Amino acid sequence: MSRREKVSMSVIRRLPRYYRFLIHLKEKGVTRISSTELSTKLGLTASQIRQDLNCFGGFGQQGYGYIVSQLCDEIGNILGLSGKYPTILFGAGNLGRAIGTHMSFESEGFRLIGIFDNSPERIGMELANLKVRDVAGLEEFCKKEKPVMAIFCVPRTAAGELAEQLYNLGIRNFWNFSHYDLSMRYPDAIVENVHLNDSLMTLCYRISDQSAK
């Protein structure tokens, strides 16, 4: 993958969608696709798709289109899905358990190597082929295993202290389900927020707004 200008988040957020759809096409045995076909299937413009892809290189052939399997691999590489970044998860409550088990970490560029909680009834629990550990042993664990990404499935109140500890241990990448504002506090960290409550409120707005018509 060649050196590139900074690509905008709007583009980056569309890449997984392209990737998923191309996997789907590959499974169906489709070998070739044009930007126009892609655009109607995904509800975008052909122009946008070509612009997006050309942020990373010219993957198509004029007059022919794109080779599905090739484009799929290219996007997989761009996304860095072969990274297998060692990752630790915090919080073995309902959400933590869902994230720990539900996600197939092996296929998304991450590898779950540890789960932590601070509640006695959760420590020792089996989850996603791992034993839930006591947060007390975090520092030792990190020095040994060198995780690079942390998932926050803890309440907001617990997140602040935890974040500081992890930041001091050198972790800079976070998948954050808590409402603690990591990126405000640590501007050099890479933070991907999933705020389920916000998502739900947004939906609530749209429903209310619709029915007000």
Added chain:
Amino acid sequence: MSRREKVSMSVIRRLPRYYRFLIHLKEKGVTRISSTELSTKLGLTASQIRQDLNCFGGFGQQGYGYIVSQLCDEIGNILGLSGKYPTILFGAGNLGRAIGTHMSFESEGFRLIGIFDNSPERIGMELANLKVRDVAGLEEFCKKEKPVMAIFCVPRTAAGELAEQLYNLGIRNFWNFSHYDLSMRYPDAIVENVHLNDSLMTLCYRISDQSAK
């Protein structure tokens, strides 16, 4: 709340963030705040905050700023959080259980009235003060209880058939955790997608991109 022009999604997606922060301020006993203060706390520009709020009305006072509790209430109303829309959840797997229990539906404009699954070992399970029902009884349930929103915590493969059934039963609002593309199939539906895998891939890209420097 007065009649308004169509507000862009960019604005709408910031509203929950404002709302959460104002709740926080209210709890701390702060009574008054200016757009400038808000902007530094939230990492936005003061201009943007004023523009956003003025999509819905002039909630401030020149020379003074905004009254925290009043603005908080206004945004709560705009979001429609008092709606209490009756909602049904599909899928009592890990994610479904997390969503069903973890979210405090009562406070976000929705009210969970039913949980459905099709697997015998889940049907009858207790979850979020509800018994998991057999999908077979869905039609009857809907005709009686008139849910308006459906949450999809089912695999992609199950989503298509389910969506069609629900659409035919008149449901037009979806909180979709599956990778089935609801909005492509039903353009008049209001769909809020939460694609956890996409979120994770986006994070993967950013980490790879960062370390490539």
Added chain:
DNA sequence: TAGATTGTTAATCGATTAACAATC
């Protein structure tokens, strides 16, 4: 009144769409 801060208009910036020359 003087100072502060909003509401709102104008300027800028960035993202999307359109157009078309290059080329397979």
Added chain:
DNA sequence: TAGATTGTTAATCGATTAACAATC
């Protein structure tokens, strides 16, 4: 070659930021 479709430049559209008059 003729037809198709890309890669890329130019035009448009929308969102963010800046500026400032209104006014508390």
